[in-house]
Amino acid sequence: MTAMISALIVGLIFGWLLQKSxxxxxxxxxxxxRFTDLAVLKFMLSAIVVGxxxxxxxxxxxxxxxxxxxxxxxxxxxxGGLIFGAGxxxxxx
Amino acid sequence: MxxxxxxxxxxxxxxxxxxxxxxxxxxxxxxxxxxxFGASGAFENMAGSLMQVFAPALADNMYWNFVMPxxxxxxxxxxxxxxLGSFLSALSSGTFKLRRVSDDQWxxxxxxxxxxxxxxxxFGAILIEYGxxxxxxxxxxxxxxxxxxLAPAAYLFIVGMFASGIITAxxxxxxxx
Numbered sequence: 001m002t003a004m005i006s007a008l009i010v011g012l013i014f015g016w017l018l019q020k021s022x023x024x025x026x027x028x029x030x031x032x033x034r035f036t037d038l039a040v041l042k043f044m045l046s047a048i049v050v051g052x053x054x055x056x057x058x059x060x061x062x063x064x065x066x067x068x069x070x071x072x073x074x075x076x077x078x079x080g081g082l083i084f085g086a087g088x089x090x091x092x093x
Numbered sequence: 094m095x096x097x098x099x100x101x102x103x104x105x106x107x108x109x110x111x112x113x114x115x116x117x118x119x120x121x122x123x124x125x126x127x128x129x130f131g132a133s134g135a136f137e138n139m140a141g142s143l144m145q146v147f148a149p150a151l152a153d154n155m156y157w158n159f160v161m162p163x164x165x166x167x168x169x170x171x172x173x174x175x176x177l178g179s180f181l182s183a184l185s186s187g188t189f190k191l192r193r194v195s196d197d198q199w200x201x202x203x204x205x206x207x208x209x210x211x212x213x214x215x216f217g218a219i220l221i222e223y224g225x226x227x228x229x230x231x232x233x234x235x236x237x238x239x240x241x242x243l244a245p246a247a248y249l250f251i252v253g254m255f256a257s258g259i260i261t262a263x264x265x266x267x268x269x270x
Contacts, residue, residue, distance in 0.1 A: 003128075004170045006125065007168070007174065009174065010126065010174065014130060014175050015175035015178025015179040015182065016178040017115050019183055021106055021108040030198070034263075034266060042109050042112060046110075046115075049116065050112070051116035051240075054117070058123070064123045070242065071246060072244070073246070077228050077245075079228070080224045080229065080250060084231065085224070085254035085255060086260075087216075089257070090220065091213060091214050091218055093214070
Protein backbone atom coordinates (compact mmCIF):
# COMPACT_ATOMS: atom_id res chain seq x y z
CA MET A 1 0.00 0.00 0.00
CA THR A 2 2.77 2.43 0.96
CA ALA A 3 4.57 1.43 -2.24
CA MET A 4 1.44 2.28 -4.24
CA ILE A 5 1.02 5.69 -2.62
CA SER A 6 4.70 6.61 -2.97
CA ALA A 7 4.64 5.52 -6.63
CA LEU A 8 1.62 7.77 -7.17
CA ILE A 9 3.43 10.73 -5.58
CA VAL A 10 6.62 10.14 -7.59
CA GLY A 11 4.45 9.88 -10.73
CA LEU A 12 2.63 13.11 -9.90
CA ILE A 13 5.89 15.06 -9.60
CA PHE A 14 7.32 13.38 -12.71
CA GLY A 15 4.24 14.28 -14.75
CA TRP A 16 4.27 17.84 -13.44
CA LEU A 17 7.93 18.28 -14.49
CA LEU A 18 7.29 16.76 -17.93
CA GLN A 19 4.40 19.13 -18.60
CA LYS A 20 6.26 22.20 -17.31
CA SER A 21 9.23 21.48 -19.57
CA UNK A 22 6.81 20.99 -22.52
CA UNK A 23 7.93 17.41 -23.08
CA UNK A 24 4.27 16.45 -23.38
CA UNK A 25 3.99 18.31 -26.68
CA UNK A 26 4.45 16.98 -30.19
CA UNK A 27 6.67 19.85 -31.38
CA UNK A 28 9.12 19.56 -28.48
CA UNK A 29 9.73 15.86 -29.11
CA UNK A 30 10.05 16.11 -32.88
CA UNK A 31 12.16 19.25 -32.86
CA UNK A 32 14.96 17.69 -30.84
CA UNK A 33 15.46 15.34 -33.79
CA ARG A 34 15.46 18.33 -36.16
CA PHE A 35 17.97 20.21 -33.96
CA THR A 36 15.61 23.20 -33.66
CA ASP A 37 14.69 22.78 -29.97
CA LEU A 38 16.96 20.80 -27.67
CA ALA A 39 14.64 20.80 -24.63
CA VAL A 40 14.49 16.99 -24.54
CA LEU A 41 18.27 16.71 -24.36
CA LYS A 42 18.57 19.48 -21.79
CA PHE A 43 15.92 17.82 -19.63
CA MET A 44 17.31 14.29 -19.87
CA LEU A 45 20.95 15.20 -19.38
CA SER A 46 20.27 17.57 -16.45
CA ALA A 47 18.28 14.79 -14.80
CA ILE A 48 21.08 12.27 -15.32
CA VAL A 49 23.83 14.64 -14.12
CA VAL A 50 22.00 15.74 -10.97
CA GLY A 51 20.55 12.30 -10.27
CA UNK A 52 23.74 10.30 -10.72
CA UNK A 53 25.82 12.73 -8.63
CA UNK A 54 23.38 12.46 -5.72
CA UNK A 55 22.71 8.75 -6.08
CA UNK A 56 26.40 7.81 -6.10
CA UNK A 57 27.03 10.15 -3.14
CA UNK A 58 24.31 8.45 -1.07
CA UNK A 59 25.36 5.02 -2.35
CA UNK A 60 28.91 5.59 -1.06
CA UNK A 61 27.43 6.73 2.26
CA UNK A 62 25.57 3.42 2.38
CA UNK A 63 22.10 5.00 2.29
CA UNK A 64 21.11 3.75 -1.17
CA UNK A 65 21.37 0.41 -2.92
CA UNK A 66 21.10 0.59 -6.69
CA UNK A 67 18.07 -1.35 -7.99
CA UNK A 68 20.31 -2.49 -10.88
CA UNK A 69 17.34 -3.64 -12.94
CA UNK A 70 18.82 -2.49 -16.25
CA UNK A 71 20.76 -5.44 -17.68
CA UNK A 72 23.05 -4.80 -20.63
CA UNK A 73 22.21 -6.63 -23.85
CA UNK A 74 24.22 -4.62 -26.35
CA UNK A 75 22.16 -5.56 -29.42
CA UNK A 76 18.87 -5.62 -27.57
CA UNK A 77 19.36 -2.19 -26.04
CA UNK A 78 20.55 -0.73 -29.36
CA UNK A 79 17.85 -2.36 -31.50
CA GLY A 80 15.15 -1.43 -29.00
CA GLY A 81 16.43 2.14 -29.02
CA LEU A 82 16.39 2.23 -32.83
CA ILE A 83 12.76 1.06 -33.01
CA PHE A 84 11.77 3.32 -30.12
CA GLY A 85 13.37 6.41 -31.69
CA ALA A 86 11.59 5.84 -34.99
CA GLY A 87 8.24 5.64 -33.21
CA UNK A 88 9.06 8.67 -31.10
CA UNK A 89 10.00 10.88 -34.06
CA UNK A 90 6.93 9.71 -35.95
CA UNK A 91 4.29 10.01 -33.26
CA UNK A 92 5.89 12.86 -31.34
CA UNK A 93 5.41 11.46 -27.84
CA MET B 94 5.61 33.85 -1.49
CA UNK B 95 4.02 35.65 -4.43
CA UNK B 96 7.10 34.88 -6.51
CA UNK B 97 6.92 31.17 -5.71
CA UNK B 98 3.23 30.96 -6.61
CA UNK B 99 3.87 32.78 -9.89
CA UNK B 100 6.68 30.35 -10.66
CA UNK B 101 4.51 27.32 -9.91
CA UNK B 102 1.79 28.69 -12.20
CA UNK B 103 4.14 29.58 -15.06
CA UNK B 104 3.22 27.85 -18.35
CA UNK B 105 6.74 26.50 -18.77
CA UNK B 106 9.96 26.04 -16.84
CA UNK B 107 13.50 25.97 -18.11
CA UNK B 108 14.16 22.37 -19.19
CA UNK B 109 17.43 22.53 -17.24
CA UNK B 110 15.50 23.35 -14.05
CA UNK B 111 12.81 20.73 -14.65
CA UNK B 112 15.48 18.15 -15.53
CA UNK B 113 17.44 18.97 -12.38
CA UNK B 114 14.17 18.57 -10.50
CA UNK B 115 13.74 15.10 -11.99
CA UNK B 116 17.31 14.29 -10.91
CA UNK B 117 16.46 15.32 -7.34
CA UNK B 118 13.27 13.26 -7.58
CA UNK B 119 15.30 10.21 -8.62
CA UNK B 120 17.54 10.64 -5.55
CA UNK B 121 14.50 11.01 -3.29
CA UNK B 122 12.77 8.03 -4.91
CA UNK B 123 15.76 5.77 -4.25
CA UNK B 124 16.26 7.09 -0.71
CA UNK B 125 12.64 6.70 0.38
CA UNK B 126 11.03 4.12 -1.90
CA UNK B 127 13.96 1.97 -3.20
CA UNK B 128 12.73 2.19 -6.78
CA UNK B 129 13.03 4.55 -9.74
CA PHE B 130 10.73 5.46 -12.61
CA GLY B 131 9.00 3.59 -15.39
CA ALA B 132 6.12 4.10 -17.76
CA SER B 133 6.23 1.62 -20.63
CA GLY B 134 6.22 -1.45 -18.35
CA ALA B 135 2.83 -0.43 -16.99
CA PHE B 136 1.27 -0.67 -20.45
CA GLU B 137 2.59 -4.23 -20.71
CA ASN B 138 1.13 -5.10 -17.29
CA MET B 139 -2.23 -3.77 -18.42
CA ALA B 140 -2.01 -5.51 -21.82
CA GLY B 141 -1.31 -8.74 -19.94
CA SER B 142 -4.43 -8.27 -17.85
CA LEU B 143 -6.53 -7.64 -20.95
CA MET B 144 -5.13 -10.77 -22.58
CA GLN B 145 -5.93 -12.87 -19.52
CA VAL B 146 -9.56 -11.83 -19.95
CA PHE B 147 -9.88 -12.13 -23.75
CA ALA B 148 -7.15 -14.59 -24.77
CA PRO B 149 -6.01 -16.52 -21.68
CA ALA B 150 -4.07 -19.11 -23.69
CA LEU B 151 -1.93 -16.40 -25.29
CA ALA B 152 -1.23 -14.77 -21.95
CA ASP B 153 -0.03 -17.97 -20.31
CA ASN B 154 3.69 -17.80 -21.07
CA MET B 155 7.04 -16.78 -19.56
CA TYR B 156 6.69 -13.14 -20.52
CA TRP B 157 3.30 -12.38 -18.99
CA ASN B 158 3.78 -14.71 -16.01
CA PHE B 159 7.27 -13.66 -14.93
CA VAL B 160 9.02 -10.99 -17.01
CA MET B 161 6.13 -8.51 -17.11
CA PRO B 162 3.47 -9.93 -14.80
CA UNK B 163 -0.07 -8.95 -15.66
CA UNK B 164 -2.10 -6.99 -13.18
CA UNK B 165 -2.39 -3.68 -11.37
CA UNK B 166 1.33 -3.17 -10.70
CA UNK B 167 3.12 -0.37 -8.90
CA UNK B 168 4.09 0.86 -12.36
CA UNK B 169 0.43 1.28 -13.33
CA UNK B 170 -0.01 3.43 -10.24
CA UNK B 171 2.98 5.55 -11.27
CA UNK B 172 1.54 5.91 -14.78
CA UNK B 173 -1.72 7.21 -13.28
CA UNK B 174 0.40 9.64 -11.25
CA UNK B 175 2.24 10.84 -14.36
CA UNK B 176 -0.99 11.51 -16.25
CA LEU B 177 -2.54 13.22 -13.23
CA GLY B 178 0.61 15.26 -12.57
CA SER B 179 0.74 16.64 -16.12
CA PHE B 180 -2.99 17.37 -15.93
CA LEU B 181 -2.52 19.34 -12.69
CA SER B 182 0.46 21.14 -14.18
CA ALA B 183 -1.56 22.18 -17.24
CA LEU B 184 -4.41 23.32 -14.97
CA SER B 185 -1.99 25.32 -12.79
CA SER B 186 -0.93 27.46 -15.73
CA GLY B 187 -4.38 27.57 -17.33
CA THR B 188 -3.08 26.01 -20.55
CA PHE B 189 -5.24 22.89 -20.32
CA LYS B 190 -7.20 22.33 -23.51
CA LEU B 191 -8.92 19.31 -25.04
CA ARG B 192 -7.70 18.90 -28.61
CA ARG B 193 -8.08 16.22 -31.23
CA VAL B 194 -5.05 17.26 -33.32
CA SER B 195 -1.92 17.95 -31.31
CA ASP B 196 -0.43 21.27 -32.10
CA ASP B 197 0.34 24.06 -34.53
CA GLN B 198 3.48 22.51 -35.95
CA TRP B 199 1.66 19.30 -36.84
CA UNK B 200 -1.20 21.22 -38.49
CA UNK B 201 1.20 23.40 -40.45
CA UNK B 202 3.06 20.35 -41.74
CA UNK B 203 0.38 17.73 -42.24
CA UNK B 204 -2.96 19.54 -42.19
CA UNK B 205 -5.85 19.45 -39.71
CA UNK B 206 -7.02 15.86 -40.48
CA UNK B 207 -7.94 13.99 -37.31
CA UNK B 208 -7.74 10.47 -38.79
CA UNK B 209 -4.22 11.09 -40.09
CA UNK B 210 -2.96 12.29 -36.74
CA UNK B 211 -4.56 9.47 -34.79
CA UNK B 212 -3.33 6.80 -37.21
CA UNK B 213 0.21 8.19 -36.96
CA UNK B 214 -0.05 8.18 -33.19
CA UNK B 215 -1.39 4.62 -33.14
CA PHE B 216 1.37 3.12 -35.28
CA GLY B 217 4.06 5.30 -33.74
CA ALA B 218 2.97 4.15 -30.31
CA ILE B 219 3.21 0.49 -31.38
CA LEU B 220 6.84 1.10 -32.42
CA ILE B 221 7.53 2.93 -29.14
CA GLU B 222 6.12 0.18 -26.93
CA TYR B 223 7.68 -2.62 -29.00
CA GLY B 224 11.09 -0.92 -28.93
CA UNK B 225 10.82 -0.33 -25.20
CA UNK B 226 9.93 -4.00 -24.71
CA UNK B 227 13.04 -5.16 -26.57
CA UNK B 228 15.40 -2.65 -24.97
CA UNK B 229 14.14 -3.21 -21.43
CA UNK B 230 12.58 0.18 -20.82
CA UNK B 231 11.57 3.53 -22.25
CA UNK B 232 12.91 7.06 -21.92
CA UNK B 233 12.00 7.16 -18.23
CA UNK B 234 12.46 3.52 -17.21
CA UNK B 235 15.71 2.91 -19.06
CA UNK B 236 17.31 6.15 -20.30
CA UNK B 237 16.81 8.17 -17.11
CA UNK B 238 16.48 5.49 -14.40
CA UNK B 239 19.38 3.58 -15.95
CA UNK B 240 21.30 6.73 -16.80
CA UNK B 241 21.40 7.96 -13.20
CA UNK B 242 22.83 4.56 -12.19
CA LEU B 243 25.37 4.93 -15.03
CA ALA B 244 24.14 1.67 -16.58
CA PRO B 245 25.63 1.02 -20.07
CA ALA B 246 22.22 -0.20 -21.29
CA ALA B 247 20.79 3.30 -20.85
CA TYR B 248 23.45 4.94 -22.97
CA LEU B 249 23.21 2.32 -25.71
CA PHE B 250 19.46 2.94 -25.76
CA ILE B 251 19.92 6.74 -25.97
CA VAL B 252 22.34 6.32 -28.89
CA GLY B 253 19.87 4.11 -30.76
CA MET B 254 16.96 6.40 -29.97
CA PHE B 255 18.62 9.53 -31.29
CA ALA B 256 20.17 7.83 -34.33
CA SER B 257 16.85 6.54 -35.62
CA GLY B 258 14.89 9.54 -34.36
CA ILE B 259 17.04 11.92 -36.36
CA ILE B 260 16.80 9.76 -39.50
CA THR B 261 13.02 9.33 -39.12
CA ALA B 262 12.43 13.05 -38.59
CA UNK B 263 14.59 13.76 -41.63
CA UNK B 264 12.57 11.32 -43.76
CA UNK B 265 9.21 12.53 -42.45
CA UNK B 266 9.99 16.22 -42.79
CA UNK B 267 11.87 15.87 -46.09
CA UNK B 268 12.81 19.22 -47.61
CA UNK B 269 11.33 21.08 -44.65
CA UNK B 270 13.86 19.49 -42.27
